Amino acid sequence: MSVSSFPQDSTPSSDSLALRVAEGSLPQKGSHILPLEEQEKLVVQLRNTLHSQEHQNETNSALDDGDPATDQTRQNMTVIRTILDQLWASSSSSLAGVATELANASRDPQWRKPFGNAGILDFFLEVIATDKVQNDLALQSLRVIGNSCADIDENRQRVISRQSVIPIIFRCRDQALVQVAVPVLYNICNDYEPAHEQIALNGVYNVLLRVLQTNPEISDSPVVEYVYRLMEIVTAQPQWLDHSAGNAVEGLLEAVQCKDLDQLVSISNIVCAHLRNERFQKLAIDHDAVQLVWNFLASTYSQNYQDGYIEDKSRARNSQLSFVRVSLTGVLSDISFLPEFSQHYPLDSVLIGTLRESLSKYEKQLQICACIMLGNISRSDSICQRMVDEFRVPNLLLKIIRESDDSELLYAATSFLKNLAIPKKNKGILCACGVIEDMPRLWTFETVPQLQLTAVGLTRQLITGGPGNIGLRIAFWLPNDMSQMKYLDLGGGQNKGQKTYLTLLLTLFRKTDDLAIKVEIGRTVTAIFRCLYASPDKPVDELDEPGDMIKHIFQLDKDVAEPIKGMVLQDKWPVIRSEGWFALGLIARSDEGTLSLSDLLRDVSLFKALEERVMGGGEEETAEQKAMKEKDRDNALVMLKELLERQANPNVMPESCRSLFQDLLEGRYHGLSDEELKISLQGST
Secondary structure, X not given: OOHHHOOOOOOOOHHHHHHHHHHOOOOOOOOOOOOHHHHHHHHHHHHHHXXXXXXXXXXXXXXOOOOHHHHHHHHHHHHHHHHHHHHHHXXXXXXXXXXXXXXXXXXXXXXXXXXXXXXXXXXXXXXXXXXXXXXXXXXXXXXXXXXXXXXXHHHHHHHHHOOOHHHHHHHOOOOOOHHHHHHHHXXXXXXXXXXXXXHHHOOHHXXXXXXXXXXXXXXXXXXXXXXXXXXXXXXXXOOHHHHOOOOHHHHHHHHOOOOEHHHHHHHHHHHHXXXXXXXXXXXXXXXXXXXHHHHHHHHHHHOOOEOOOOOOHHHHHHHHHHHHHHHHHHHHHHHHHOHHHHHHOOOOOHHHHHHHHHOOOOOHHHHHHXXXXXXXXXXXXXXXXXXXHOOOHHHHHHHHXXXXXXXXXXXHHHHHHHHHOOOHHHHHHHHHHOHHHHHHHHHOOOOOHHHHHHHHXXXXXXXXXXXXXXXXHHHHEEOOOHHHOEEOOOOOOOOOOOOOHHHHHHHHHHHOOOHHHHHHHHHHHHHHHHHHHHOOOOOOOOOOOOOHHHHHHHHHOOOOOHHHHHHHHOOOOHHHHHHHHHHHHHHOOOHHHHHHHHHHOOOHHHHHHHHHHHHOOOOOOOHHHHHHHHHHHHHHHHHHHHHHHHOOOOOOOOHHHHHHHHHHHOOOXXXXXXXXXXXXXXXXX
C-alpha cells in the first residue's frame, strides 16, 4: 500500500512536525554556534555530571524529595539540560553521542523521573518532532524517550499532553528507525489507558500495517510482537474504526506470518475486532477477503505453532487455539448472514466449494463454521434444493451426526439440516436419507437442551408438509437399525412395550424442564395428529385398518395429548397457544380423542384457560389478537361439543364435570373457586 492511500488525518506529515517544534522550547538549531573547543568542553562537562549522578545513584537508591541527594540530582539534571540546549543551538555533531550516553543511563529506573522533571525528556521529544534530524540522533532520542516512559506514568503523561506520539508514529515509517520507534510507542501505551485513544486517533494502525507490508523481514524480528500488541490496543478503542484503512483486514492477513501462539491470538483479536463491525464485514465481502479469513482459521489446524513461554503447554495450547477458532467462527458466521455474502459468493464459487469440502474433514471448528455459513446462505427454496439435489449436502451432514459425539458440532449440523428441510421438495429426500432414524440419539443429549430442541424441531419440520405417511411412521415405527425398520406390533405381539419415535418424544417431554423443548414436542405431536386426521381412510404400509390408527395412538401412551396441553397453558408464544387449541379441537373428532380430553380437562388450570377462551376477557386487544382469540374460541367450542356428544358414559365423565362443560358451551358458566372447580371436575362430593 502506498503512503498516499492512508487518510490524511491519520498520519503526521513533515509540516505537522515542524509546527510542533515551533511550539516547543528548543533553541533554534544553529542559532548560537560555539567553537568546537567549547563544544568539546561541554561534552566533557556533561559526562562528568553523568558520572557524578551515577555515583549518587549508587549510594542513594531512593530519590525522595526529602532526601538531601535530591537537590544535587536536580542540579545535575539542570546542568545536563542546559548543555543539551547549547549543543543543539550549535548544531553540534557530538549530540548523537551524548544522546547515546543518556539513553544508556535511562535504562536504570533511577534516571527516569529526574529526566522528566528536568525537561530532558521534553528535549528529546522536541528533537524527534523536528524535521531533517539525522537518523543516529533520532534513534538515540527515541531510546531516551522509550526508556524514560517505561513504567513511569508521569513521563507518559508528558508525552500525551504534548501529543508527542504523533512524531513517534511518524518515525515508525522510517525503516532505519522502526525497530526502535515501535517499542517506544509500546512503552508509552503499555498499561496506560490515556495513550490508547491518542495513538488510535492518529492512525497508528495504518502505519503499523504499512510497516508489516513493506518490511517482510520484521516478521522474524522481536519487534513484531510489539506491532501486534499495539494493533490490539488500537482495536480496543471505540474511535479507531474511523481511522482504519478499508483494506485493514486483508492487508494484515496477507502480510503476517504467525510464528507462535501468542502471535496467532493477537492477529485473531485484531481481525475479529474489525470484522465485528458491519462496515468491515461488507468490505471483506467486496474485497474477497472472506477466503483469507477462512484460510487463517484453517491454518490453526495445519500449522504447528510453538508454545512460547506457556507453562502448561498442552492445556494452554489447546485453550488458546480453541479461543482463536471460536472467535473466527463467530465473525465468519456474522459475515455469511449478510445478504451481500450470498450475492457475492454463489454456490459454485471457490469459497462455498471449500466450505462444502470442509464438512467431510475431521477438524471440528472448520466443520462447525462450514455448517453455520452454509446454513446461513440456505434461506431460499432454490438454494436449499440445490444443496440437496446437486451437492448432496445431507449425506455429509448425516455422516457427522452418525459419527460425532461433540454436541457443538452435532448442533451445527442438525441446525443446517433443519434449514434444508424447509422446502417441501426436500422433505421426502431427507426422510429417505435416514434423517428421522438419526434423531432419537440427539434427543438424549440432556446436558445440551439446544441440541435436543433443534433435533425435535427438525423432526416436526419433516412431518409438516412432508410425505403423507411420515407422521404415522414416527408414531408407530420402532427406532431399530435403519436398514431393518419395523412397525410396533399393534396386535400385542413380540414388540409390545417397545418404544416408538413418538413414545421416545413423550419420554423426553416428561424429563425436560425446558419450556421450548416441551412446546416443540407439543407441536410435533400436533403435526402427527394432523396426519392421522387428514387421511383416516388411507392405510399406511403394514397398518391394516386405517380407522384403528387413531385408536392405537392413544394406546401407545395414555398421555399422548399432554404436550398439547402444555402448548395451551404457556403464555410466551400466543401463536403456538392458538395452534394448541386447534390441536385439541382436532383430537376431539374421535371417541378415543375425547376420552383423552376428558382426562386432560380435569386439570383446573386447563379448564380455566378453556373458560377464558370461551367466555372471553375485557382487556384491550389489537385486531390481530381479536381474530386469533376468535379462532381459538371456535376450536374450543368444537372440542366441547364433540366431548359432550361422544362421552355420555358417567363412568368416563362424571355428571358434575359434564354440567360444567355444558354450561361453558352454552355461555351459562359464571365461575367457581379453584377448590369448587376441582371438586366438580373430579366428580367428588
